Amino acid sequence: MSNNNEDYDFFEGEEYSEPIPDRRGAGARGGRGSGYAGSAAGVHSTGRRATKLKIDSPASKVLRRLALATGLLAVVAGASSATHEIAPYAIPFLTKVPGRYIAATAAVLIGITLMFVIGARATMPRNSTHGGVGGGGIVTIVLASACLVVGVAVGVLFPKGLILPDTDKAPVDSAVQMEQGIEQVAGKCEGGWIGLDTGGIPGVSTVQMCAKPRVAFVSFESETMASVGMAPIQSKISELLDQYSDNANAQGDWKLLTGKRWMVFGESNNISALQQQWGGDIVAIPGTGEGSDSSSADASTDGSTTTAG
Numbered sequence: 001m002s003n004n005n006e007d008y009d010f011f012e013g014e015e016y017s018e019p020i021p022d023r024r025g026a027g028a029r030g031g032r033g034s035g036y037a038g039s040a041a042g043v044h045s046t047g048r049r050a051t052k053l054k055i056d057s058p059a060s061k062v063l064r065r066l067a068l069a070t071g072l073l074a075v076v077a078g079a080s081s082a083t084h085e086i087a088p089y090a091i092p093f094l095t096k097v098p099g100r101y102i103a104a105t106a107a108v109l110i111g112i113t114l115m116f117v118i119g120a121r122a123t124m125p126r127n128s129t130h131g132g133v134g135g136g137g138i139v140t141i142v143l144a145s146a147c148l149v150v151g152v153a154v155g156v157l158f159p160k161g162l163i164l165p166d167t168d169k170a171p172v173d174s175a176v177q178m179e180q181g182i183e184q185v186a187g188k189c190e191g192g193w194i195g196l197d198t199g200g201i202p203g204v205s206t207v208q209m210c211a212k213p214r215v216a217f218v219s220f221e222s223e224t225m226a227s228v229g230m231a232p233i234q235s236k237i238s239e240l241l242d243q244y245s246d247n248a249n250a251q252g253d254w255k256l257l258t259g260k261r262w263m264v265f266g267e268s269n270n271i272s273a274l275q276q277q278w279g280g281d282i283v284a285i286p287g288t289g290e291g292s293d294s295s296s297a298d299a300s301t302d303g304s305t306t307t308a309g
Helices: 023-053 058-086 099-122 135-157 175-186 223-243 268-278 290-308
Strands: 204-210 215-220 254-258 262-267 281-284
Touching (some): 058 135, 099 135, 175 204, 175 215, 175 262, 175 268, 215 223, 223 262, 254 268, 262 268, 268 281
Antiparallel strands (some): 215 262, 254 262
């Protein structure tokens, strides 16, 4: 009878003494081993990638710091530009500096910062990440640009600014104080102040005149009424000067000083001095000044000729 045992040795007539290993167990163990090896390889591979991410360039570090420094300067310049356009007198040492110069400085600093940021990113190693490189410079560029846009927009739409100091210091609510303030500059009114008729101009509260020194002032009830009444009063003064152009008392360099609710008429030197005390704007009167001086010269020439004759 034949032996069908597959483990029977044909030549020795004995069965194998060593058991055949379980292939399923070996496969499982091999699978686990390969998994461990794969995990270890993955850890080593990840470590190599992490090492590459930390690679930096000294040149990039320097450029990033320069970008942050110039960016902060750009933010300061941009904020100064916006402040100067909104409130021209808010920063005393920038009061006389044209706003376009401040805006140009901010724009140049923004451009330099942008160049440094681009340089910092370009000098990074090829295999390293560029995320976050020059982030400080980018943030300052955004802030400086926003301030610069606000400043330019306000400067174009409101050339004189939005917030202006109140330089009108005239005591317009008291006629007596107005007279005293003018006398401090022009000298005491010898003949006393004379009240005049308002001439039918609405909104006029006071009209006072002094003959020596020759000066007069007008006060209004409100700023609205002043904006309406100043133009006809100025026209009336010009007409009177033309009408009495031959009178010696009408000769001279006459000026008007106008405020929110008042206006003063007098000689140029007194008006300039009064402006230092009360503020306001000086307005030239047509037909006075050089024209009056030439008329006086002609009159004196005619007089001397007549006397000689």
